[in-house]
Amino acid sequence: MTLFIEQCLNGLQFGLLLFLLAAGLTLVFGIMDLVNLAHGSLYMLGAYFAATFAAWTGSFVLGAVLAIAGTLVVGMVVEVIAMRRLYGRDHLDHVLGTFGLILFFDELVRLVWGPGGKSLAVPSWLAHSIQILPGIQYPAYRLAIIVVTLAVAAFLYVLVMRTRIGMLIRAGASNREMVGALGVNIKLLYTLIFGLGAALAGLAGLIQAPILTVQIGMGENILILAFVITVIGGIGSIRGAFVAALLVGFIDTLGRSFFPELLVNLLGRQAGATAAPALSSMLIYILMAAVLVVKPQGLFPAGSR
């Protein structure tokens, strides 16, 4: 039971983290109609920036703030130099162009930080466990992740649904020519949105940095998960991304910890133990295939946002 509650919290934390990545992807896709494979690179950059800046300033929070600012700037620069030219092109062009960017960023990181990984320590004031229920201890850092990501999700909701810039974002998603014709500086808006997505990816990266090692290619696996989430949720829908991210977070975490046991009980020791590792990493993709077969536009098609 203790393990179950702990794994549920882990699932929640992982799901919320994935939401940060998926939100940026789905914003960029919904508004600019751009498939951005390089999103994972921004996540990686966020982690590297945080590791460097935290070591440099000696403070985790200061390092985190600088890292977010850094990925924001990198995102906006990338948008102005490269992405801007890809809008309105074929999706194939997006995939290829941003695939090129992945190669570039991976190599750039190797050039700047070297091939070895980096590590970022959990800040000392979060490096303990908190008793959340009688008898259940949970690391304070992971609780902090849940709080921060929930706050960011709330911030995104308010930003998109309750502010003028959010109104422009939603308007841009439904009819960009019209918004441009009404005198809105659509180019600047796009650059800002891309920067926002990049900053969210950077935040996700720096949050993960103390849990995983910071290494080249760390964005490539999680990018696919984020894509799976945007597709399950319905591309362009933030609400869909939120629901799907939690779904994927729970299924992946709980699947990895309890599914093998379930399989052993169902199929017997021998067959269960053989099939379990492969099947539990495939669960997410099976979920996605199932969702797309039933609802080819995802759970929350963007039209009904």
Add this chain to the structure above:
Amino acid sequence: MRPSINLRSLVIAALVLGLTLLPVYVALSGDRFMLTLFTRIVIMAMAAVSLNLILGYAGMMSFGHAAYLGIGGYTTAILCFEGVTSGFVQWPAALATSALFALIVGALSLRTRGVYFIMITLAFAQMAYYMASGAARYGGDDGLSLDTRSQFAGLVKLNDKATFYYVCLILLFGSIALIWRLTNSRFGMVLQGVRSNEARMRAIGFPTFRYKLAAFVIAGTMCGLAGALIANHTDFVSPSMMFWTRSGDLIVMVVLGGMGTLFGPVFGALALLFLEQFLPAVISTAVRPFDAADAAKAGEYWQIVLGPLLLVIVLFARGGIDGLLSSLSNLVQRGKQGNG
């Protein structure tokens, strides 16, 4: 207007001739490495040719094509591991498993379109990747070595490098011939019609789903054969050959060479693998005058050049290498007419 000999067809003829005569050059120069490199190029070209059928001709943006390389390769390797070394069993089995996988993936994914199609094909390829990583009996993440290459009852000996190269080359030319026949048939015309306007094709009465599925299965099967070849070439298979970036490489080859052209994917495979092989040396040479000490190290970072290069190609050279050749030969043609 009679079909004139233009630059493009000359280059293609030179390519075919060059590929055919390569082992002669190797025998004369003793440069065995070139044979290994070109065997790889020929196999990857075959995979790219198969992807081109669905991506270039039918406009289906599959982002999971490397899965078939892996499935063909793993089928061969697993049979070898279990003691079945006959190529007469291994290769048909590789074709059958990849065809079956393509049939399942195609039947499910072709219900979606656009980005959803890109992502669902990617998801299936990731499933295959994780299946291979989880297969502890067959090496899991570490991959599986082949003890011997496929045996053809002593008729063809794949251990001989030149023989193996010619087997791959004949299969590549066979695949290109098949694609040529297909795309010029009624079936191929329907596929190309689907690429330009699927709704219209359906409206005039073609069951487009069936045509697309058939093309998807043909492409997957052809790529499965390339997988069996690559397993024989490297004597090794591992899950990483199915990772999504490998599928990205295949797309790069097709687009770099020229989508929907017969020989484009071959040019693309040649160009990408050449860049991979020789760009490091080029960078080192370019850096040497400025910083002699770090010149050798600079070559390691060749992808920092390749990445932006891809972006530039996407932005400014849509037709790929084949398109470039066509426009060059048109230019030459026009120049001649101007003089005459």
